[in-house]
Amino acid sequence: MSDQVETGQMTSDVDDDDNASSIFDATKFKIVAIGVIAALAGLMSGLDIGVVAGALEPFGRQFHASTIALEWVVSSMMAGAAVGAVSAGWLSHSLGRKRSLILGAAVFVGGTIGCALSWSVPSMIVFRVVMGVAVGISAFTAPLYLSEIASEETRGAMVSTYQLMVTVGIFVAFLSDTYFSYTNDWRMMFGVAGIPAILFLIGVLFLPYSPRWLIIQGRHKEARQVLLDLRDDPLEAAQEIRAIREQLQTKQNGFALFRTNSNFRRSVALGVMLQAMQQLAGINIVMYYAPKILEAAHFDAHSQMWCTAIIGLVNMLATFVAVGLVDRWGRKPILYSGFTIMALGMAFLGVLLNNGMETQSSQIIAVFLLMVFCAGFAMSAGPLMWVLCSEIQPLAGRDFGISISTLTNWVTNLAVGVSFLSLMQMLGSAGTFWLFAALNALFLVLTILFVPETKGMSLAKIEKRLMKGTKLRHLGR
Template sequence: MSFFWKGQHHNMTDQGRTVEPPQTDDSAASVFDATRFKIIAIGVIAALAGLMSGLDIGVVAGALDLIGKEYHASTLALEWVVSSMMAGAAAGALGAGWLSHHLGRKRSLILGAAVFVVGTIGCAMGWSIPSIIVFRVIMGIAVGISAFTAPLYLSEIASEESRGAMVSTYQLMVTVGIFVAFLSDTYFSYSGNWRWMFGVAGIPAVLFLIGVLFLPYSPRWLIMQGRHREAREILMDLRNDPLEAAREIRAIREQLETKQEGFKLFRTNSNFRRSVALGIMLQAMQQFAGINIVMYYAPNILAAAHFDAHAQMWCTAIIGLVNMLATFVAVGFVDRWGRKPILYAGFAVMAVGMAVLALLLQGGMTTQSSQIAAVFLLMIFCAGFAMSAGPLMWVLCAEIQPLGGRDFGIAMSTFTNWMTNLLVGVSFLSLMKAIGTGGTFWLFAGLNAFFLLLTILFVPETKGMSLNVIEKRLMQGVKLRKLGR
């Protein structure tokens, strides 16, 4: 099954020549609108993987204390309820490279969607802490597969001009999912029904499974499989200019002269090791920036600021809303402003927000104005992340890996994302107990300042660059920060 890709018919040879009659302005505009609609539809459906990931990330913030009370769980057990999903996601990310290469991007998304359904329903029916942890691992496997495959798929469907915005759509949907989960958590917190907090995520999981069946295959993957005619038909419907589609097909064929031998390339090619190392660094920067201490533990942080239970949930939902809205900045401007300027702004905002919040928490949060300031600073921090490191690390990781090791490189960076996510999730409550809430936030403020420096030194500006050009510059030994413009 696929989208209505046969809606336009172009007579085109392998060399890119067309024999179409000239189009009138009205018909050209109609073709442009239809193409745009298809691109948007693909982006939204594929990015529903991000929505499911966001729901699974956000739901635990509201459910955690309720689960702890029902099963009398220890701090360590609760940390593993949170972090077990990341362990599953790390495993899913490792396997996603193989799945994506052999089954294809589309089929991998279908598999991920089916696993989402199983994990979501299982968590809602959990009968003990161990059972919840097991189904959280299953949910994590789905998240790991989707976090690898969806940005990869979107980067291969999108044109060079829209690639940044398309891949950023995945992270936008993650933030939408987190916000929806926070709203759902707030609603069910009044009844204390944590099972429904998990259960409602089953509805979009089923919709995602149905929707992904209608996606087209990745043209790049089809060419890798020797299915050139199908790839040409899909690209013809996704590009306004037949010559542009022909050029893209030729570029992909040139790249495919290098076989997918990721681990072998990693062992033998130092330039590829550089791109893998950069992808690992980018994902570690994203997670150690501290966003998931807010996403997983916002109610706990707000409790430290002396908010009551329902105020904790409503403030958490507001923070989720800001996180979602700020992502539109990245989607709207990543292909205009570039990757690095947005990252500079984001890390600076996060460092300052964490530092000021640390000062407030060390002061004891004894007044209502200091409580309001704490919520405001959490919103500022989330806005800084959502407009920068949240979506852009996925964009960059999809852009910097050469085709010969593309699946391996992205799998390694995605695995790093979830392992560092696991480390943050499993240690945060214990860290707060060990060095205090204020000391913990000082730590994350310092990390964000350090990441700003790393961005200056190593991160390339890839705005408007073709994947082919980025790869050639990488393999020529050009410095990482100079791979792009």
């Protein structure tokens, strides 16, 4: 009899363990699926960044565009993104994170159709601005949404997934550009970018609302249900709801806080610096102008496109390193590695270009150095700047601080995009890459001096240290 009872108890324990494991697996799968769908906003950004690299040359030939006109075709997207980033804070607060993502996807679809049907340089610039508005909204909203859906343990990886999807979009765009380069069909290069955007638009419709936004709106039961679905432990969900309610007692009043609180101004300045570092590292000169760079290295037209696609593949694969290590190694060690790799890659590429690129071996080395540079960026500054910017802003100024840093990203991106071809003409290819090598060396020093290590730190602890006046580099661990 006792054996039967003991056996029954053991069976019950095993069943409970199986049920717990099943619930854990289902929860894990659900949050991963939500994260991937939300991060597809990055796919739209990547497609927009990547498609212009292949479309620029045939489009310019058809409409006899000057160098300055081509720079504005590239950079008009960033001007639109700056507008989108400025408006995204208000949209995400008023409409919610989910509806803002839906709006961004719909605008992006319209912009891609317009670019594919463009009849002149000015019309292309207008529709590139439209696409940029969508990208700016999504670039603000998606990392914010992901940081609010994720737990503290997975926050770094979840937000990094956004940048991973940016690199996937760039790679897909480069492959598409390469395929259509044989017919010089720049219209199809732009047109196919609308297909993933439509899929993203459909996927977002099935996402839950951000629990933080639901509580802001007074929809507490819905927020509780969302967190119960996304957390393994109901007690964890209840504690998170209490923490959100306590934080939300501090109302959003970012501009007033910026005027009156020097500690908040420090976090805004840090966010601005981080996003400027990301863009001035030089990644987008490779993403936008890779064929032009390879042309300077004496590659023929089709080789330029295939090498560009390979660079995009490396850029995508290296981002997996950041997603896998950001919550293990921490933010700063990865940034140290990335800026060192980028500085060396740019410096040696400048040496090659300065010495001439007539031999096949030198051309192969040039492509390798571009891949090394992209790998360094993709594993570090690419995703981690978004992670850090979502972590360092205090709750009362969160929307304002992230809006300013996202705006900085696109304004700096615009400055780089609109000046690169002219910079190459003025400084020469070698001098231009030495300039970016020096900038990356500078950014390594700035990371040491100012960037905090936020791995495993709650947003509340980071905010408490910030408002006490703790040095920026000591805000985290």
